[in-house]
Amino acid sequence: MAIQGKYVRISLLLSLALISCVANGADHLAPRRLLTNLCTFDVTHHGVKAGAGKCKQNAVALTKVWVQACQSVAPAKVLIPPGTFEISPVLLEGPCKNPIIFEIQEELSMDKAHVSGHPVDSIKFCKVTNTVISGFTSLNPPAFHMHVVGSTNFTAHSLTITAPDDSPNTDGMHISTSCNVKVLNSKIGTGDDCVSVGQGNTDVTISGIQCGPGHGISLGSLGKYKDEKNVNKVLVTDCKFIGTDNGARIKTWLNSPNLKATDITFQNLVMDMVKNPIVIDQEYGSKSPVPSNVLLSDIHFRNITGTSISDAAVSVVCSKKFPCCVDMANIDLVYKGTDKLPKKFECANAKLTFAGKQNPAPCPCRR
Numbered sequence: 001m002a003i004q005g006k007y008v009r010i011s012l013l014l015s016l017a018l019i020s021c022v023a024n025g026a027d028h029l030a031p032r033r034l035l036t037n038l039c040t041f042d043v044t045h046h047g048v049k050a051g052a053g054k055c056k057q058n059a060v061a062l063t064k065v066w067v068q069a070c071q072s073v074a075p076a077k078v079l080i081p082p083g084t085f086e087i088s089p090v091l092l093e094g095p096c097k098n099p100i101i102f103e104i105q106e107e108l109s110m111d112k113a114h115v116s117g118h119p120v121d122s123i124k125f126c127k128v129t130n131t132v133i134s135g136f137t138s139l140n141p142p143a144f145h146m147h148v149v150g151s152t153n154f155t156a157h158s159l160t161i162t163a164p165d166d167s168p169n170t171d172g173m174h175i176s177t178s179c180n181v182k183v184l185n186s187k188i189g190t191g192d193d194c195v196s197v198g199q200g201n202t203d204v205t206i207s208g209i210q211c212g213p214g215h216g217i218s219l220g221s222l223g224k225y226k227d228e229k230n231v232n233k234v235l236v237t238d239c240k241f242i243g244t245d246n247g248a249r250i251k252t253w254l255n256s257p258n259l260k261a262t263d264i265t266f267q268n269l270v271m272d273m274v275k276n277p278i279v280i281d282q283e284y285g286s287k288s289p290v291p292s293n294v295l296l297s298d299i300h301f302r303n304i305t306g307t308s309i310s311d312a313a314v315s316v317v318c319s320k321k322f323p324c325c326v327d328m329a330n331i332d333l334v335y336k337g338t339d340k341l342p343k344k345f346e347c348a349n350a351k352l353t354f355a356g357k358q359n360p361a362p363c364p365c366r367r
């Protein structure tokens, strides 16, 4: 009797979930997720088409599916099934009623026509919560840029974002004014930063990224605009940089508003023929004589190893007004460049503390 009662209750729950999924326009319940009531929206059942020449149409259709999934009374999955789907830039906006999983099984590709001129967000997630995106593969578009803004509890994993290294000034992924964001186990190569963590973020983890070509993984640039907010708690860990211009980088503008960036850790990074593996540049952007007003504190570079091809493997140039506090532990960057220049450790306006191996050897800081 008891067992029977349980079955009845489960099937009742399931049929209620099924009804609500169907009412939502979702196709079915993902079989293995029955008990979590996940409604699946296969985009190809909603007007999104594989093949060339459907960019605009696909963007419109995808936006519509997103809106439906976002209003779903149960957690939803937006599924892009195997195939190559071209799109024009899309804005996927929240807040949504329930968590959303956005899964690309093969390839979503950027419309080339939209990439000439100044960079645009190819795909922008705005004000979404509890969202997971995976399997994003984008091969050979001139540029691809994912932007996560104003969002909470956002995870991106297993992405492949590749573009030629001469593509315009376009980051692989940019995160701003968001909280609890994770970018995990992905391969990103672009013409600019592989991942950039902008202003107003709290609690961002970037882990397991293979970056290259590109400009590395950056915090910033910070302080270009008046209304920017502080950044707190960023962890970049277990990443590999291959032939990039920079590795781990923090950049803030001269003559910036007053801002703080605290608790920033770059650790367990491997550099493979990287130009500037460790960079703090607080003289970024304008040519203003006014120093940067971004205070960098609780900054850590730990266990960063591999090879560099420039004479300044470590360059820490902080603000005259707000010297930065940086701890460096177990840095071992072997010079493999062809120039005969002596290897340098460049430093200005910083309070540095050291532990473990330091290669290149530190030298006194300019003030």
Ligand SMILES: *[C@@H]1O[C@H](CO)[C@@H](O)[C@H](O)[C@H]1NC(C)=O
Binding pocket: 099, 100, 129, 130, 131, 132, 153
């Ligand atoms: C974050 O989002 C995931 C995926 O939707 C969800 O499973 C998890 O419960 C959320 N975490 C919090 C703290 O809400």
Ligand SMILES: *[C@@H]1O[C@H](CO)[C@@H](O)[C@H](O)[C@H]1NC(C)=O
Binding pocket: 238, 239, 267, 268, 269, 270, 303
């Ligand atoms: C240092 O980083 C490398 C590369 O990510 C990792 O394999 C190794 O375990 C790390 N060492 C320590 C002591 O954490």
